[in-house]
Amino acid sequence: MNISEFAKEAGVSVSAVSRYFNNGYLAEDKKEKIEAALKRTGYMPSYSARAVRSKVTKLIGVILPKLSSESISRVTEGISEVLGEEGFELLLVNTANDYNREISSLELFRQNRVDGVILLASVFTDLHRSLLAKMRVSVVIIGQQLKGYNCVCHNDEGAAYSMTKLMLNKGAKQPAFIGANPDDKAAGLDRRLGFERAVKEAGLTVDPKYCEIAKFSMSSGYEKARRLFSNRLKPDCLFCATDNIAAGAMQYLRENNIRVPDDVMVGGVGDSRFDKVLYVPLSTVHLHYKTAGIEGAKMLLSEMKDGSEVHRILQLEYEIIERESTDKHC
Amino acid sequence: MNISEFAKEAGVSVSAVSRYFNNGYLAEDKKEKIEAALKRTGYMPSYSARAVRSKVTKLIGVILPKLSSESISRVTEGISEVLGEEGFELLLVNTANDYNREISSLELFRQNRVDGVILLASVFTDLHRSLLAKMRVSVVIIGQQLKGYNCVCHNDEGAAYSMTKLMLNKGAKQPAFIGANPDDKAAGLDRRLGFERAVKEAGLTVDPKYCEIAKFSMSSGYEKARRLFSNRLKPDCLFCATDNIAAGAMQYLRENNIRVPDDVMVGGVGDSRFDKVLYVPLSTVHLHYKTAGIEGAKMLLSEMKDGSEVHRILQLEYEIIERESTDKHC
DNA sequence: CTGAAAGCGCTAACAA
DNA sequence: TTGTTAGCGCTTTCAG
Numbered sequence: 001m002n003i004s005e006f007a008k009e010a011g012v013s014v015s016a017v018s019r020y021f022n023n024g025y026l027a028e029d030k031k032e033k034i035e036a037a038l039k040r041t042g043y044m045p046s047y048s049a050r051a052v053r054s055k056v057t058k059l060i061g062v063i064l065p066k067l068s069s070e071s072i073s074r075v076t077e078g079i080s081e082v083l084g085e086e087g088f089e090l091l092l093v094n095t096a097n098d099y100n101r102e103i104s105s106l107e108l109f110r111q112n113r114v115d116g117v118i119l120l121a122s123v124f125t126d127l128h129r130s131l132l133a134k135m136r137v138s139v140v141i142i143g144q145q146l147k148g149y150n151c152v153c154h155n156d157e158g159a160a161y162s163m164t165k166l167m168l169n170k171g172a173k174q175p176a177f178i179g180a181n182p183d184d185k186a187a188g189l190d191r192r193l194g195f196e197r198a199v200k201e202a203g204l205t206v207d208p209k210y211c212e213i214a215k216f217s218m219s220s221g222y223e224k225a226r227r228l229f230s231n232r233l234k235p236d237c238l239f240c241a242t243d244n245i246a247a248g249a250m251q252y253l254r255e256n257n258i259r260v261p262d263d264v265m266v267g268g269v270g271d272s273r274f275d276k277v278l279y280v281p282l283s284t285v286h287l288h289y290k291t292a293g294i295e296g297a298k299m300l301l302s303e304m305k306d307g308s309e310v311h312r313i314l315q316l317e318y319e320i321i322e323r324e325s326t327d328k329h330c
Numbered sequence: 331m332n333i334s335e336f337a338k339e340a341g342v343s344v345s346a347v348s349r350y351f352n353n354g355y356l357a358e359d360k361k362e363k364i365e366a367a368l369k370r371t372g373y374m375p376s377y378s379a380r381a382v383r384s385k386v387t388k389l390i391g392v393i394l395p396k397l398s399s400e401s402i403s404r405v406t407e408g409i410s411e412v413l414g415e416e417g418f419e420l421l422l423v424n425t426a427n428d429y430n431r432e433i434s435s436l437e438l439f440r441q442n443r444v445d446g447v448i449l450l451a452s453v454f455t456d457l458h459r460s461l462l463a464k465m466r467v468s469v470v471i472i473g474q475q476l477k478g479y480n481c482v483c484h485n486d487e488g489a490a491y492s493m494t495k496l497m498l499n500k501g502a503k504q505p506a507f508i509g510a511n512p513d514d515k516a517a518g519l520d521r522r523l524g525f526e527r528a529v530k531e532a533g534l535t536v537d538p539k540y541c542e543i544a545k546f547s548m549s550s551g552y553e554k555a556r557r558l559f560s561n562r563l564k565p566d567c568l569f570c571a572t573d574n575i576a577a578g579a580m581q582y583l584r585e586n587n588i589r590v591p592d593d594v595m596v597g598g599v600g601d602s603r604f605d606k607v608l609y610v611p612l613s614t615v616h617l618h619y620k621t622a623g624i625e626g627a628k629m630l631l632s633e634m635k636d637g638s639e640v641h642r643i644l645q646l647e648y649e650i651i652e653r654e655s656t657d658k659h660c
Numbered sequence: 661c662t663g664a665a666a667g668c669g670c671t672a673a674c675a676a
Numbered sequence: 677t678t679g680t681t682a683g684c685g686c687t688t689t690c691a692g
Binding site (some may be wrong): 042043044045046047048049051052057059067068069070073074076077080081085089090091092093094096107108110111112113134244247248250251266272273274276279280302311 | 372374376377378379381382387389397398399400403404406407408411414419420421422423424426431437440441442443464548567574577578580581602603604606607608610656658
């Protein structure tokens, strides 16, 4: 059933029906007629047809590198909360860390499919940049900074710095590092830089032998910890760029009877749900993931309204959470 | 730029352009002309306009009760994998466990917005049923069984039964239970029934004083464990309907110096990532969440193609994973 | 194989 | 306020 059939059925004009669904002015009796007919027929206007004319899809494209990640799903939850309230739905693309899919979804979103885009990317290539430039709808980037775009990000450098410093302040002399791919500026490079700043500030030097790069998984953390500790090396503190990596590393330590925090302190980033139930509760840095999603969504909505050309960067701060894994008294 | 402007620019007819994008027959020279113009102009056809005519949105509506849950995001990952390959995108609605939002998204999906629907609901009301009946597109339900619909579900009863039995076989005599809302047939009721079957089969009786209902969170598991253990009660094994609940409960046990598994064995369900890094590695039941997503998506695709009226129920089996939390020798 | 033209279901400008 | 009607951008007959 289409609008004109329905209008006939309801005994009103087509425009009356259209106005009914678009909050236009309408006489009370027609409203009632329409509502009665609605009950009888179960008619629903077609969103696609509406989108063709009004150029509004009420859809926001969200591109993410992964679905089953606690941090990412918290961000998404924040996004969905704000957007849902404003009557927007999420067109969600999981790129599974595949750049090609990231690129192709950006392409997809150019086909008048969405009113705005939120991008949670890990690595930006030139291709990303050129595709983003072609975008005709508002774009907000969450978790990274990219010049020329509205961004919501975390203070990754500061978070890593503070956590590392916390451990060095407790007397650690031989810091180790398990980080992420440095092409990922936020979680990879910045957290590495924060670690290095703290180390240097403590009058120590960053020894590449004590630094590893892991994937974002427990098993990778486990693997890298093995390399770090099985090699005659004796770190007395270990900073991990994510809690997943830290949990994996601690698993290795437990299996090899390396005591936490006595032999080695461990610190992570992310404040994962499981941190406090680990065999040694993990010190971590809380990053405001959900808030990032909320603020990013708000930013997008306001840019979609005002279309301002001034781009803003919102950097969220962090909070250190101390637990047993760094609780060492020298 | 629209299709006719673009056709003019490319020097071909409108239908040639349309055919180009729809794999219709087209002379080689026109194809080339179009591709050249495409490079020049960056033209992209409008999906909404296409959807109006062809009634195909290439969108699948996915309704979930929560985003930041490991089990749910694994299901979603499976869904997105299969659907992505077939050129479908996900219109994702997070209902945040709010029935109203579940209902309203079902309404939303009736507006010709999607080609199919995948529903991950926890509780079915009559309103759900009547709305589902009005759906004009294919529907698949994952994680629950509902008569008259294609479903992919787990053997929740069996999983709970086996895990409980495992603990009783090790000599436990006073089993305790922390479950979920029984209105949730799968995770609530069925897991409860599985627990009860194992208890009765062991010649014991189910004592309501030893049974609690928790929310799906660690903190709720913690809270319920307090009620279970602070009350002169002395359970010697504890079955939890989810790993999150189990982790929270174990947190309480640790804080109160109740030893696992010596004083009380603990078993969960879900095979969460963090299980093996808990202070006592947690025995659990692996449920094939990702597979459920994959199979559910395939089911939807095939129903969308064939439109068969015969509905199928696919029940996935489970695997017991034994770890230290149940490793007791009597 | 091709192009002209008739819609898809809706919104919005316009005249009443 | 209303109803009529011309499109929105595309697909898909249909006649060539």
